[in-house]
Amino acid sequence: MSEPLLQVNHLATEFTTEHGIARALDDISFHINKGETLGLVGESGCGKSVTALSIMRLLPKPIGNIVGGEVLFNDQDLTQLPADEMHNIRGNRIAMVFQEPMTALNPVYKIGRQLIETLVLHEPEMTSSEIHQTSVNMLKRVGIPDPENRMYEYPHQLSGGMRQRVMIAIALLCKPDILIADEPTTALDVTIQAQILQLLQEIQQENGMAIIFITHDLGVIAQLCDRVVVMYAGRIIEQADIYALFDAPSHPYTQGLLKAIPGIDKPAKTPLSTITGMVPSLFNLPSGCRFQNRCPYTENRCIDSSPELDQVKNDHWVRCYRHKELTGAKI
Amino acid sequence: MTQYFIRRLLLIIPTFIGITILVFVITRFVPGGPIEQMIAEAQQASQQTGGGLNGAGIGASTLDAEQIRELEIYYGFDKPVLVSYWQWLSKVVQFDLGVSSRYSEPVWDTIKERLPISAFYGITTMLITYFISIPLGYWKAIKHNSHFDHVSSIVVFVGYAIPAYVVGIILLVIFASNLEWFPMGGFYSEDFEDLETPWEQAVDVFYHAVLPLMAYVAGSFAVMTFMMKNALMDNLAAEYVRTAIAKGIPFNQAVKHHALRNSLIPIATHFGNNISVIIGGSFLIEKIFNIDGLGLLGYESIVERDYPIVLGVLVISAILQLFGNILSDICVAVVDPRVQFR
Ligand SMILES: Nc1ncnc2c1ncn2[C@@H]1O[C@H](COP(=O)(O)OP(=O)(O)O)[C@@H](O)[C@H]1O
């Protein structure tokens, strides 16, 4: 097996807030290979965005800080990289698309300028007409009709779906090795969502980039990803390839998420199952396993101490004391 | 867009008529109008000279009924309000604002003399305020919560808490009266006309302007600085700035090229709205520094019931305000492409 493209080892990130220090990420480790799509899934607030922002070193300063671990990319630890070298990686080798296309573009500048900016920065040898042409071609590639004229329009003149395409175009301009997509379709209509997902898949097939796809929607994961990392309250609780995860989920939380997907293969009027309770606040984490207060299988040892990630099979890891009896259980 | 502004320009006419009718009517019903003032003045004069010759006769002896009637005709008080308003208005459109009852000079001439003085102070103050507030607000936002931010906030708050005229008085006492570094007041020296070169004249004007400008700026830079700081802080936290940084743009360039322009939108809105204040001047500061500006003129003419001047000043400031609003819209449209005028 070749070396992974990006490797996150024991990453820990904290926020200094008025209520104290919140450890938003605790011992996060995963990797992504070239050309692969890795899904990052979990309920809202479990630390998916913070993971992405930590990799990109985009945490809000000065409150958000990486306090431990490393992010290895091309034999470099991104967490230790000087600022100017990080500038060369952002938007160039690792690009990011955000959740809210309505606010992610600068309202006062034309679309064209916002594309060109990236190329001017990272492709200094390109002439301005090459830059213009590359930008127009990229708009065309992401499915924006009449791209030449769109270059001269402002973000507010485009729909949400079109803006997200522009964001994707900006991210793809420098042919990054990794695209981090943080819930890129959550704010969009279902039909637009399907189009954007298809677009990402096509482009990935063309240029072989790796994608870290963040979502709370396991349905989207099933459609897009090769491997999945499931997060809960700042920790990874399960990690597996897509087939293992859907066929034999090991963690009760993953099982709960899977059951909560509405499906057309389920009999009509089946009540949607939900996981009871709420994600605990980072200031009020339960003792032991962080899922212990919502888990139907909690035992004394779950309350006493936190389980470590344990190997189920090859590449399938889970953080649960009882995974051997629960794996693949129909609950 | 053009259509919108043509419509806005046309709307000035009814708004203008509305404002002036209101004030015209008020001047009719507020006691102590020009005729009563003249009666009182004549009375005083006769008391001083004639020494109570006709003590019981009150006004009748000093101004007889015929004279009062003449005055009423002169001021149009003999006709219904709207008729005399119409007469006044039809003169106004020919730049005839009547004659001041105090100075016996055409109102338009008086205003023409005073307006540039206030405008000079207003525009200079505005330029200095922008020159201080925008960079200061910018650095306060970038260095939010630093020592620099806290210390400068204290200065800004003190400037905000002390009224501009108090600042003016303090400056006057210290730098003009005690230290005698600057003149006590006036727009320029008595020998201004004798100064050789335009350069010397300009220096003279600015020499006189230092203290009043400091008072003006002290009163206006606090609001502007905080407006700038808050706007920039909001924009620094905006997602598009994060997008810019995610593209690989260094933070300080993302601030300069992305956040700054968006932060100027509220400043631009503020600018046009304040145009009449900017040009009109503050009567308190003008009074303290003995500057013959429009603000002082307006104030004094109200006190002395010099209605032609009151109305004249009102006409000018209403027009400035109305054009200022339009200018404000143009500024906003220039900096913010989302603003669409239809
Ligand atoms: N700017 C911030 N300040 C303080 N806490 C934050 C901030 N951003 C995120 N967090 C905390 O980090 C945790 C994870 O947030 P996030 O990664 O945004 O969740 P999600 O999985 O929905 O993307 C949350 O509990 C949140 O309270």
Ligand SMILES: [Mg+2]
């Ligand atoms: Mg998120």
